Amino acid sequence: MNTKKEIEMPEALTLLELPQTLTGEERSLISISKLNLFYDQVQALHNVNMEIYPRRITALIGPSGCGKSTLIKSINRMNDLVADCRIQGSILLDGEDIYARGMDVNLLRKRVGMVFQKPNPFPMSVYDNIAFGPRTHGVKKKAELDALVERALYDAALLDELKDGLRRSALALSGGQQQRLCIARALAVEPEVLLMDEPTSALDPISTARIEELALALKERYTIVIVTHNMQQALRISDQTAFFLLGELVEYNHTLQIFSEPEDPRTDDYVKGRFG
Amino acid sequence: MSGGDVQSGAGALRSSAGPMQEDAAHRAALRARGAAFVQRSLVRLAAVLTLAILLSIIAYIAVMGLPHISGDLFSFSYNSMNLSLMPALINTLLMTVLSLAIALPLGLGAAIFLVEYTGRSNRFVQIVRLMAETLTGIPSIVYGLFGLLFFVTALGWHLSLLSGALTLAIMILPVILRTAEEALKAVPDAYREGSFSLGAGRLRTVLKVLLPAAIPGILAGVILSIGRIFGESAALIFTAGTVAELPESLFDSTRTLSVHMYVLASEGLHIDKAYATAVVLLVIVFAINMLSAFVASRLTKGGGEGAGHA
Numbered sequence A: 001m002n003t004k005k006e007i008e009m010p011e012a013l014t015l016l017e018l019p020q021t022l023t024g025e026e027r028s029l030i031s032i033s034k035l036n037l038f039y040d041q042v043q044a045l046h047n048v049n050m051e052i053y054p055r056r057i058t059a060l061i062g063p064s065g066c067g068k069s070t071l072i073k074s075i076n077r078m079n080d081l082v083a084d085c086r087i088q089g090s091i092l093l094d095g096e097d098i099y100a101r102g103m104d105v106n107l108l109r110k111r112v113g114m115v116f117q118k119p120n121p122f123p124m125s126v127y128d129n130i131a132f133g134p135r136t137h138g139v140k141k142k143a144e145l146d147a148l149v150e151r152a153l154y155d156a157a158l159l160d161e162l163k164d165g166l167r168r169s170a171l172a173l174s175g176g177q178q179q180r181l182c183i184a185r186a187l188a189v190e191p192e193v194l195l196m197d198e199p200t201s202a203l204d205p206i207s208t209a210r211i212e213e214l215a216l217a218l219k220e221r222y223t224i225v226i227v228t229h230n231m232q233q234a235l236r237i238s239d240q241t242a243f244f245l246l247g248e249l250v251e252y253n254h255t256l257q258i259f260s261e262p263e264d265p266r267t268d269d270y271v272k273g274r275f276g
Numbered sequence B: 001m002s003g004g005d006v007q008s009g010a011g012a013l014r015s016s017a018g019p020m021q022e023d024a025a026h027r028a029a030l031r032a033r034g035a036a037f038v039q040r041s042l043v044r045l046a047a048v049l050t051l052a053i054l055l056s057i058i059a060y061i062a063v064m065g066l067p068h069i070s071g072d073l074f075s076f077s078y079n080s081m082n083l084s085l086m087p088a089l090i091n092t093l094l095m096t097v098l099s100l101a102i103a104l105p106l107g108l109g110a111a112i113f114l115v116e117y118t119g120r121s122n123r124f125v126q127i128v129r130l131m132a133e134t135l136t137g138i139p140s141i142v143y144g145l146f147g148l149l150f151f152v153t154a155l156g157w158h159l160s161l162l163s164g165a166l167t168l169a170i171m172i173l174p175v176i177l178r179t180a181e182e183a184l185k186a187v188p189d190a191y192r193e194g195s196f197s198l199g200a201g202r203l204r205t206v207l208k209v210l211l212p213a214a215i216p217g218i219l220a221g222v223i224l225s226i227g228r229i230f231g232e233s234a235a236l237i238f239t240a241g242t243v244a245e246l247p248e249s250l251f252d253s254t255r256t257l258s259v260h261m262y263v264l265a266s267e268g269l270h271i272d273k274a275y276a277t278a279v280v281l282l283v284i285v286f287a288i289n290m291l292s293a294f295v296a297s298r299l300t301k302g303g304g305e306g307a308g309h310a
Helices: A068-075 A105-111 A126-136 A142-155 A175-187 A205-218 A231-237 A255-260 A265-271 B002-014 B021-068 B086-117 B123-136 B140-154 B161-185 B189-197 B202-231 B234-239 B257-267 B271-299
Strands: A030-039 A042-052 A057-061 A085-093 A112-115 A193-197 A223-227 A240-245 A248-254
Touching: A030 A068, A042 A068, A042 A248, A057 A068, A057 A231, A068 A085, A068 A193, A068 A223, A068 A240, A105 A112, A112 A175, A126 A142, A126 A175, A126 B202, A142 A175, A175 A193, A175 A205, A175 B189, A205 A223, A205 A231, A223 A231, A231 A255, A240 A255, A240 A265, A248 A255, A248 A265, A255 A265, B021 B271, B086 B123, B086 B161, B086 B202, B086 B257, B086 B271, B123 B161, B140 B161, B140 B234, B161 B202, B161 B234, B189 B202, B202 B257, B202 B271, B234 B257, B257 B271
Parallel strands: A057 A223, A057 A240, A112 A193, A193 A223
Antiparallel strands: A030 A042, A030 A085, A240 A248
16 A cells, blocks of 8 residues: 555755756646735734645644644635634635635535644544535435545545444544544545644654655645644655744745755744744 | 630641641641541531432332322323323323424524524624523413413413413523533534535534534433423413313313322322322433433434444
8 A cells, every 4th residue: 555655754855856846837736825814903924925736745834823724724714714814815726716706615625625633523433424525515325425435544544444443433543543534534525635734733653653654645646735833744744845933924945945955044943943 | 626626726827837847737637637527528418418308209209109009090081080190191291292392493493593603702692691591590480471471362372282382382492592502512613623624514514513412412401391391380270271181182271290280289189199190200200311311322422333333
């Protein structure tokens, strides 16, 4: 199974081998421009401009409260649920303005899946958890659902562990399994983008490593945006890294560039552990 | 003993820094242990007393009622010889089902609206909550008088099953509203986020994720309501009347078990039968509580267990 492959050590790469993604030769999937976001009177994001490329892992790093979670919650419009949240600027998904009037938010969230900081499986069986999304979007046939559930479990590297326990309550799983179940649940609606909001912050190191392996395997087919507090994690799995500070995008570049030769001294201080 | 405690307490305070420090510490420890003993004894006493009172009521009713339970107490029609409780028993169940059928959808719907469709600190929500709390505390006779004036007289439904059931529905509505509201609020926001993030709309989130998770709390409200319906007599005497027959339509007068007991007791001729009825009522309430606890535990097991293992 391809999810079992070793995590590639970024040290082994050289800058020459990096994909030419930030040079404009490749078309971005998500295009964020002049994004300003306010919670009531407080401005949480200041004029963020950012291109996110398909089938890569983009990591958002920065100290707590820097706006990185706020930013990914804008990409699937989860911020709509927060009262008094105002947004200016635009986010284009495949050329389409997701904040345009007439945009179907539920359809957007089908295209842009999300995994949360703490695993949040529903209090139902493993099967029903994964089938929830497809059922929401109109899949009714049992055979079709069965196939989708199995596929999602396989993609989330859970099939071997859970294929005999599909009727078990999802709440009986371990924390790491629950988080992979949440990934499977998100994959079952066949999204284009997977947003991960600190997906390993509540997990032990072994479960964390499995989620990271999974993310690396999934980027073959999905565009992944991951928020992380863990700089080693960003270095291990991401292709691009964006550094945020106080709601501003300070620097956005190839991950190795950010961690070896950042252009901005604030990025340098942060990645070398001088603050944050 | 307590006098000694007070003295040594004062002593310990005065000599806290002096040469008698060790002695004082020892006394303080003793005193703490004594206080703990007293507290524990008081709590135990309260528990034992509560249990004793409850058990003695049940025992008293059983002793007074059990010898008078006989076959004709359960015959299908009531007359002044058999004093059957069967019509009243069936009426009670009818009344319960009818009241709940009216109040549960209303209360649940209102709770869903208040929790899921309006802001948490909405002014309207606060007003509704205040009113619901006030209504919960109103004596049932007030509801009875309202039912008499409105359903019985103004709408001309007479003393009837329907008038009684609607009155009871109004009475239990705030109970169901408040408990369902609390149950929904107790559902973690993570479930809402999870559901919305998969592209589910609000209605689907409520029906498929939130309500199933809130069922134990909602059931608690239903049980409370059933208790109130079973125990209600004053409001029903004014709205459903006291006819000891099975109703042929919604507009027939009926008596529930509580009203039946009230009538038997107030006539003064059949106190023994009133006690026998009380035993039956106790058994039914107990059974309903057991049943709903069982249902709640089945429904909370994540919906997964048992369905496909075999």
